[in-house]
Amino acid sequence: MIRLHRGLATVCAVLFAAPAIAQTPPTAAPPMFSPLSSLDVHRVVPLPARVTASAGAPFVFTTATRIVADGPSEVTRTAEFFARILRKSAAVPVPVSNRRTPRGARAPRDSAAASGNVVILQLDTVTVQGNEAYTIDISADTLRLVARTPAGLFLATATLRQLLPASVEMEHSAPRNAPAVSVPAGRIVDAPRFAWRGSMLDVARHFFTVDEVKQHIDFMALYKLNRLHLHLTDDQGWRIQIASWPLLTTVGGRSEVGGASGGFYTKADYREIVQYAAARHIIVVPEIDMPGHTNSAIAAYPRLGCSRATPSLFGPDSQPAGVYTGIRVGWSALCADKAITYRFVEDVVRELAAMTPGPYIHIGGDEVEVLSHEQYARFVERAQRLVQKYGKTMIGWEEVGKARLRPGSLAQLWRSDTALLAVKQGNQLIMSPGPRAYLDMKYTAQTELGLRWAGLIELRTAYDWDPATYSPGLTEANIAGVEAPLWTETVKNLGAAQYLLVPRLPAIAEVGWSEQSQRSWEGFRTRIAAHAPRWRLLGINFYASQQVEWVQ
């Protein structure tokens, strides 16, 4: 953990009082981009741990700027990722070269920068502690990003991207003779408070295309979120191809809330999402919600249920053949005592584990109102064994604390009343409290989209809480991190999702990343205000909360 600087605000003010118009760069190459105003540099979200000004001249991006990737191919990939942002908008080459330093060695500090105007990305396992920690050192001739891991370097480029003006997001040539963009000289030292910083997308109530999920991943990467939890199955739809149970998708994947035709991810689609996320150092956490929320599976394979006549319970919401397109919860369940149920669970877990490189499988476990306590606990324990059998760590919603948890299994707090059962067993929590982090809640009573059963969540409500003190009986050590679920009963496309996620998801990202003592609502609302132009350029539909004076 990085030692935090107390006088952060003051230091920022000094650092960012650097002249708005960049000095002439040392090379004769024409500079690109408009100058960084003081507003631009105050806008980093989540707030970095420590920022220190230095007296020298700023680093100025020019057409001569080049990037050196000092490490294995993953470092080069991150360098290329950042170079593409510069290239597409500035029509400059930004060449990336690779120079391999032996892993584990202390990075050399001077040789690469010898020729000036260079961005260096390098690994350093000696001076940097923490797998996601990084430093950025800015001087007139060198912009040096150092981290212990490629993930840390990627996170450093996310900070650097926010330090550049929003216009870098434009995908066409900047006007000739556009003024230079510069980054004031100084040092940023940063590391996350929590290892788990997640966004959950419910692709079951409404299906989202691979392209939409990729756009969401891009947004997550901009705010240093590192876990994409996909709620892949629910009563209204089954979204992931399972070869041994093909009707799950051909029958169970063809519906969604409102009666449209749904959809599902083939294994190739899922692989595409996983790889796209991995390239941005985001781990996909697949959830198969069990034993409740399983109507789509039972519609496909009625023998998985206990022959309850579910459709007749709900009248016109239900369609023929057991498909459900309403939004009620708690009424469906796999038949907990049948052998076929566990053959089903094992097949699904086995196939899912095989296509998921990340270490987690989420088994749901929430809102089961039609099984006895014993049936429920037995189900969770058997599912947990199967997840472990296939080499993964089990995650479940907080109710899984009613079962005996294995060491390392995680419980996801949402309504708080059963979360301590997991903590008492020594298991950590992912903090997703409904009244703060359920981003499908309306902002105000006037918000058209969203629900309100967990409360109204204006931006400040999503921001202004501390995971460690949220629930009595918890300490920071009990907490793996923070995650913001987006349930999609009312959300039928990416535009609607973004309206509910932005700006609240960046707020949750800062709750998960930045130290509690460093951050404040006033600081956040000032910084996030400057993100609006970038969102508009990226085509992001956001809620212009009146709690913020947005930059026009």
Place this chain on the structure above:
Amino acid sequence: MIRLHRGLATVCAVLFAAPAIAQTPPTAAPPMFSPLSSLDVHRVVPLPARVTASAGAPFVFTTATRIVADGPSEVTRTAEFFARILRKSAAVPVPVSNRRTPRGARAPRDSAAASGNVVILQLDTVTVQGNEAYTIDISADTLRLVARTPAGLFLATATLRQLLPASVEMEHSAPRNAPAVSVPAGRIVDAPRFAWRGSMLDVARHFFTVDEVKQHIDFMALYKLNRLHLHLTDDQGWRIQIASWPLLTTVGGRSEVGGASGGFYTKADYREIVQYAAARHIIVVPEIDMPGHTNSAIAAYPRLGCSRATPSLFGPDSQPAGVYTGIRVGWSALCADKAITYRFVEDVVRELAAMTPGPYIHIGGDEVEVLSHEQYARFVERAQRLVQKYGKTMIGWEEVGKARLRPGSLAQLWRSDTALLAVKQGNQLIMSPGPRAYLDMKYTAQTELGLRWAGLIELRTAYDWDPATYSPGLTEANIAGVEAPLWTETVKNLGAAQYLLVPRLPAIAEVGWSEQSQRSWEGFRTRIAAHAPRWRLLGINFYASQQVEWVQ
């Protein structure tokens, strides 16, 4: 054409002074939706031709409401389309029954309504003139939609949808005991001013997925637009599969502005788009831009060019193998005098005609700066013959007026200086003047997205013009209609497209639909203000122009 009522505003005011709280419906079934406020009924865009109040009680939607489709299966499809909107949000059955009336007969006026609370859709070729004209008669027990064609009935449901509160767009059950929604008694008589009301999407500069195009089609249908012009090819990408020239997509489809990987529509994808549009009575107009704007084809098949070394001209914008990802125009062209060029054009036109049920093929023809006048005219005339050979009507950008046009061919005005050449030959124009209808222009100098070479286009600028008087030398008879192009140099996803299209595309829709003497900026800005809640529910990213007092 419908005879227009002069005192429209006054009549509207009388009609819509009907009580905001609906009367108790005649049946005992519980009503659904919240009541229609006077604001709600003032919001129809485009403005209908004539609205007449009557003294009776309003029509109230209840759980007993049923729909009768009186005509062939196309009428039933439209009835089902409208019923789905009611069903998904209200969790009521809204049964649709079919009763076939012999085509061409005068519709019976009373029998279907005998049992009360019924929505009737019927064809009537005797009393209704105009293929897109319709009437809506509203009384306490019957809501009757009458048109000459299924397209007219579909347009009538678009009006009816806007008369219902935005909450009908919600895809989950309305709360129990929600107050009723009603439509005040009266009559709407409506028909379009122009037959051609188009939206053009440039899927070449940035690719848009089938799902994104479908979402755009849904938006068009809400505003009675009836032509989706897809700009399928340009220097930066080739987006439509042509079996006889496979590299067009495997090479030419893999790039876009900014250097991302692009994409293309398979023939199955294209068919899916065409069918989705046809179900909403929208004709897809495919454009293959020729002989300029063809770098993606030449990158795939270099022998189509005249061996100009295009990449070296543009430095870092160009990628290896001739792919171009910048935004300059006018520099590429098919080699106009080679035989292979016309084999290519014929193959493309033949395959495109075979997969396009609509009557039009757009051959582009704009901004060719590297061919002589004679080369250009010869090319257009040969392309025109090929389009006709395969049974289609040719459309080209206004420059095609320099060639000899066949009767019926259409020219699309954009910069106005060559459009009269087509008019003088007796050909009609599609009006897309850059300073009014190019919706990729910025709204104001502060708008981040978009370009500004044709001017800034705030909402009023897009609205406040008359196609018939826009250009000297034109009369209404020269004009087929209006179309708003969206070029996508700066637009990389649907959210960005919507930000530029909404609210300007509804403004252009009204320019194309409503009589000039009936409509006014003040009327439009009042009505469009009430569309914001619907857009938010639909997840649409819109520009909240300060020229409008948006409903919160």
